Structures are given as C-alpha cells and as structure tokens.
Amino acid sequence: MTSNLAGHSFNTVSPNSQPYKPAKEHAWVKFVLIGIALAYLLLILFIPAINVFAQAFKEGVGPFFHNLTEPNFLHAVKLTVFIALIVVPINTVFGLCAAWVIARHQFRGRTFLISLLDIPFAVSPVVAGLMIVLLYGRNGWFGPLLGAANIKIIFALPAMVLASAFITLPFVAREVIPVLEEAGSEQEEAARTLGAKDIQIFWRVTLPNIRWGLLYGVILTNARVMGEFGAVSVVSGNIAGETQTLPLFVEEAYKQYQTQASFSAAVLLAGLAFVTLVLKEILERKTRIKDV
Amino acid sequence: MAVSATRDQTTTSRNLFGKIGGLSWPWRITLGYLTIMLLLPVSALMLKASTENPINFWKIATSPIALATYDVTFVTSLIAALINGLFGFLIAWVLVRYDFPFKRIIDAAIDLPFALPTSVAGLTLATVYSDNGWIGSFLAPLGIKVAFTRLGVGMAMLFISLPFIVRTLQPVLQEMEKDIEEAAWSLGASQWQTFWRVVLPPLIPAMLTGIALGFSRAVGEYGSVVIVASNVPFKDLIASVLIIQRLEQYDYSGATVIGTVLLGISLLILLAINLLQAWGRRYDL
Numbered sequence: 001m002t003s004n005l006a007g008h009s010f011n012t013v014s015p016n017s018q019p020y021k022p023a024k025e026h027a028w029v030k031f032v033l034i035g036i037a038l039a040y041l042l043l044i045l046f047i048p049a050i051n052v053f054a055q056a057f058k059e060g061v062g063p064f065f066h067n068l069t070e071p072n073f074l075h076a077v078k079l080t081v082f083i084a085l086i087v088v089p090i091n092t093v094f095g096l097c098a099a100w101v102i103a104r105h106q107f108r109g110r111t112f113l114i115s116l117l118d119i120p121f122a123v124s125p126v127v128a129g130l131m132i133v134l135l136y137g138r139n140g141w142f143g144p145l146l147g148a149a150n151i152k153i154i155f156a157l158p159a160m161v162l163a164s165a166f167i168t169l170p171f172v173a174r175e176v177i178p179v180l181e182e183a184g185s186e187q188e189e190a191a192r193t194l195g196a197k198d199i200q201i202f203w204r205v206t207l208p209n210i211r212w213g214l215l216y217g218v219i220l221t222n223a224r225v226m227g228e229f230g231a232v233s234v235v236s237g238n239i240a241g242e243t244q245t246l247p248l249f250v251e252e253a254y255k256q257y258q259t260q261a262s263f264s265a266a267v268l269l270a271g272l273a274f275v276t277l278v279l280k281e282i283l284e285r286k287t288r289i290k291d292v
Numbered sequence: 293m294a295v296s297a298t299r300d301q302t303t304t305s306r307n308l309f310g311k312i313g314g315l316s317w318p319w320r321i322t323l324g325y326l327t328i329m330l331l332l333p334v335s336a337l338m339l340k341a342s343t344e345n346p347i348n349f350w351k352i353a354t355s356p357i358a359l360a361t362y363d364v365t366f367v368t369s370l371i372a373a374l375i376n377g378l379f380g381f382l383i384a385w386v387l388v389r390y391d392f393p394f395k396r397i398i399d400a401a402i403d404l405p406f407a408l409p410t411s412v413a414g415l416t417l418a419t420v421y422s423d424n425g426w427i428g429s430f431l432a433p434l435g436i437k438v439a440f441t442r443l444g445v446g447m448a449m450l451f452i453s454l455p456f457i458v459r460t461l462q463p464v465l466q467e468m469e470k471d472i473e474e475a476a477w478s479l480g481a482s483q484w485q486t487f488w489r490v491v492l493p494p495l496i497p498a499m500l501t502g503i504a505l506g507f508s509r510a511v512g513e514y515g516s517v518v519i520v521a522s523n524v525p526f527k528d529l530i531a532s533v534l535i536i537q538r539l540e541q542y543d544y545s546g547a548t549v550i551g552t553v554l555l556g557i558s559l560l561i562l563l564a565i566n567l568l569q570a571w572g573r574r575y576d577l
Contacts, residue, residue, distance in 0.1 A: 037379070048416040097319075119334070121508075122512070125515075126536060134333075135333055166330070220406075228409075247409045248411070266411075277403055281400050
C-alpha cells in the first residue's frame with residue numbers, strides 16, 4: 001500500500017472488481033449503510049460544493065460575467081497563472097531528479113531523504129510562510145543583505161513563488177517514485193549496454209515509462225499552486241491589483257462584503273478543481289490499463 | 293515513506309553525505325534544491341526560536357491565549373479526525389462492498405477537498421452553515437450556530453480531512469481476503485462477531501494511519517478555517533491564525549514561538565504516521 005501525506009497517490013480501487021455479496025447479510029443493512037454514507041457526504045462535501053455554483057449564478061449569468069471583467073480580478077488571474085508558470089516547471093525538474101535519486105539508488109540516509117520530502121505536507125502553510133519571512137524579511141537572515149542590494153522578496157512576487165514552491169515541492173517526486181520503481185531498471189540498463197547516452201535513455205526509455213505518473217504529479221502541483229492560500233497570504237502582503245492571487249481575492253472580496261464577486265472567483269477555482277479531478281480520474285485509468 | 297527498497301538497483305550502496313563532489317546532476321539538483329527550499333527555511337525558524345530566552349519561550353508558548361488556540365486547534369482537529377475515522381470507514385466500506393447508482397462519480401468526488409482551494413472551501417462552508425444558509429437555516433431554530441463558532445472550525449476540518457481516511461482504508465478493504473469472513477460465517481459467527489473479530493483487527497493500522505493523516509492536515513489547516521471562524525481569541529482562534537496576527541503586529545518572537553510549537557507537533561505526527569505505516573506493512577506479509 002502506498003499512501004502519503006498529500007493523500008494523492010493512494011492506490012485506488014480497481015473498477016472491475018465485483019462487489020462482494022455476503023451470504024448472511026440482510027438487505028436492510030446495506031441500504032442503511034449506504035444511506036448514512038451518502039447523507040454524511042451530502043452534508044460535508046456535496047451541498048457545499050453545489051453551493052459555490054448556486055451562489056455565483058444566483059442573479060443569473062450577467063453579474064457573474066460582469067464580475068469577471070473587474071481589473072483587480074483580472075490581475076489576480078494573471079498573477080496566479082504567472083506563479084504557476086514559474087513554480088510548476090521548477091518543481092517538475094526537481095521532482096524528476098529526486099525521484100530518480102530515490103528510486104534508483106540505495107544509500108545510507110535514503111529513508112531520511114524520503115521523510116525530508118514529506119515535510120512540506122506536514123507543515124502548516126502558515127508556518128511555511130513564516131519560515132520564508134524569517135529568511136528574507138526585513139529582520140530575517142538575508143534581510144540586511146537584500147535591503148542593501150535593493151531586492152524586494154517579501155510582499156512581492158519572489159516570496160509568493162518561494163512559498164508556492166515550498167508547499168508543492170514533493171508532489172512530482174511522490175507520484176514518480178512508485179512508477180519508476182514499478183518499471184524497474186532493466187530496460188535502462190539494456191539501452192546503456194547498447195550504447196545509449198544518459199539523455200537518450202531518459203527521453204526514449206525512462207520518460208515513456210513514467211509519463212502518466214509524471215503528468216499526474218504535474219497536474220496536482222499546478223492545482224495546489226493555483227489554489228494555495230495560507231503560505232501565499234503570509235508572504236504576499238495581499239495588495240489588490242498587485243500581490244493578490246485568485247484564492248486571496250476570494251477571501252478579500254468576501255471580507256469586503258462583495259459576496260457576489262467572491263463567489264464568481266470561487267467558481268473559477270472550483271472549475272479548476274473539477275478539471276483536476278477529471279484529469280486525475282483519466283490518468284488513473286491509464287496507469288491501471290498499463291498494470292493489466 | 294511507503295517506498296520500499298526495489299529489487300534491482302543500478303548503483304549499490306552510496307553514502308548520501310560522502311561524495312557530494314563526484315555526484316551526477318540529478319543528485320546535485322536534488323540536494324541543492326532541498327537545501328535552499330527546505331533545510332534553509334526550517335533551520336531559520338529553529339535558529340530564530342533557539343535564540344529566544346528559554347524562560348521567555350516557555351512564557352509565550354504557554355500564555356493563556358496560546359493555550360486557548362492549542363485547545364481549539366488540536367482538540368477540534370482530533371475530534372474531526374475521529375468523526376471522519378468513523379464515517380470515512382463507513383464510506384470506504386460502502387464504496388468497496390456495495391453497488392449503487394452514481395458510485396463511480398461519488399468515489400471520484402471524495403477527492404474534492406484535495407483539489408478545491410481552501411479559501412473556496414471556507415467561503416462555501418461559511419455560506420452553507422450561516423444562519424440563513426442552506427443547512428444553517430435548519431440548525432438556527434435549534435439554537436445551533438455553526439459558522440463563526442468553534443463548530444464551524446470543526447466543520448472545515450471535517451471537510452478537508454475526509455479524503456485522507458477514505459483513501460487510506462479503501463485499498464486495504466479491497467485487498468482483504470473474503471475467504472476468512474466466509475470461514476467465520478460458515479463456522480457460525482454472527483455478523484457482529486465476524487465484523488469485530490475478523491474484519492476489524494487487520495484494518496486497525498490503516499485506520500489509525502488515516503486518522504493521523506487527517507489530524508495532521510486539520511492541525512495545519514488555515515484557509516478554510518480563517519473564513520468560517522470569527523477568529524476571536526479564547527473562542528475559535530486557531531494557532532495558525534494567531535501566528536499571522538502576531539506577524540501583522542510585527543511580533544516576530546511571538547510568531548516564531550507559536551510557529552515552532554506547531555512545526556514540532558507536525559513533525560511528531562509525521563514520525564507517528566511513518567511508524568504506523570511501517571506497522572501496517574507488516575500486516576501485508
């Protein structure tokens with residue numbers, strides 16, 4: 001069983017398995033249990049999820065689209081996408097390297113390295129933000145140095161990138177490690193004995209083997225970067241039209257009693273979540289087909 | 293954590309700290325990036341905390357307001373994780389054992405709290421459970437207030453920690469040998485006896501792991517809680533929000549002390565989860 005703190009790479013249940021029909025179980029037990037489970041999911045998950053859309057379109061589609069043309073909102077969208085464009089590639093490269101190091105080598109400290117990777121999942125995002133402030137803030141380690149060089153990190157884009165990168169550091173590695181181990185290294189060794197270079201082995205042998213797992217990790221990283229709130233809110237300063245990402249815009253608009261604007265932005269983020277779930281489902285099936 | 297040693301290794305025993313100089317590029321990138329992104333910030337927090345006078349540290353860490361936030365954060369998280377332990381088990385059970393309409397969609401939707409940004413979760417929970425919200429309006433006449441109370445904090449924690457428990461239990465339930473259950477039945481055990489004596493015991497490590505994962509996530513949760521709570525000290529203020537409030541008042545030592553306490557407890561939970569998973573893997577054999 002593979003599971004981790006991110007909770008994303010759990011082995012999911014095979015869809016083909018026949019539900020088990022116990023000989024002695026009464027039919028009512030089944031219906032009561034299903035009923036309770038669904039009622040709980042409805043209260044905790046489904047009603048809140050549906051509510052996002054209902055609130056956003058309460059007054060029809062017109063006000064919704066009107067909210068989407070607001071300058072602060074548009075800036076928040078641009079900033080959110082921009083941060084993702086920086087963080088996702090960096091963490092993908094790192095994730096691939098870390099996965100290769102961990103899955104293809106035995107060394108002392110290997111377990112320690114794996115535990116290190118999990119730290120960003122365990123740490124509260126606010127604490128992650130605090131650590132970045134303590135490093136790069138005015139009273140932080142590098143504060144005087146950065147001040148002298150006139151480089152602004154806290155309350156500016158660099159800190160928001162750092163915070164987002166910290167939060168999503170393990171996703172790609174976590175998804176790729178099991179796939180890499182599953183694939184084994186025989187093919188790579190065969191390619192090497194046939195005279196392939198490292199780069200060739202990576203592009204032609206390793207990458208095709210791990211592509212679905214890798215893609216899955218990238219999608220999760222992207223979703224988390226775009227949706228990150230806690231860590232970013234600590235380091236960003238949350239200035240509308242400047243350092244405000246979409247999740248920050250949702251909170252700010254809500255606090256300013258612009259509920260309609262808040263829900264319009266929330267629908268966009270919920271749409272992103274929906275797309276993520278659908279892609280996740282597709283990729284999981286792809287990996288499963290390969291297993292069989 | 294769950295990465296086991298593979299059968300085939302290209303390189304045999306290497307010391308992680310031994311030969312940094314002669315390492316290939318993936319090694320350098322991994323170690324370099326981890327140092328800058330992870331070790332540096334964590335040590336910044338720890339060193340800042342260690343410069344604090346121990347007496348002073350203790351005084352801030354155990355001040356009445358800090359103790360009240362630990363109460364809200366950890367006790368509420370634990371209650372939420374335990375409730376989800378119960379219902380998450382039920383949901384995993386129903387999804388694995390029974391067939392019903394829309395099962396595939398419901399199964400996929402369990403992961404919603406992973407994908408939904410926390411500020412959106414907080415926003416919608418605050419609306420649904422407010423006094424005139426879809427569910428809150430039914431609770432208000434009963435005198436139950438959810439949004440902007442500690443109950444709301446618990447609600448947000450239930451929302452974000454549910455998938456951890458379901459997704460930890462599901463594969464274990466799936467793999468469980470059904471013959472053993474049938475054997476128990478054929479030997480005349482009742483449904484309850486079979487459940488308590490045969491089905492439940494092997495599930496305990498996975499269940500505890502799931503609860504610990506959910507608890508860990510709930511303790512660190514910020515986005516949804518800050519919106520659904522009123523963030524009043526001694527009422528529903530959580531530790532994460534207290535850190536932000538301290539930072540906003542430029543009280544760096546206050547923020548650092550509470551942050552260190554939170555970090556320390558998170559690392560302890562991480563250790564516990566590692567041990568629980570090792571215990572769970574022993575059951576596989």
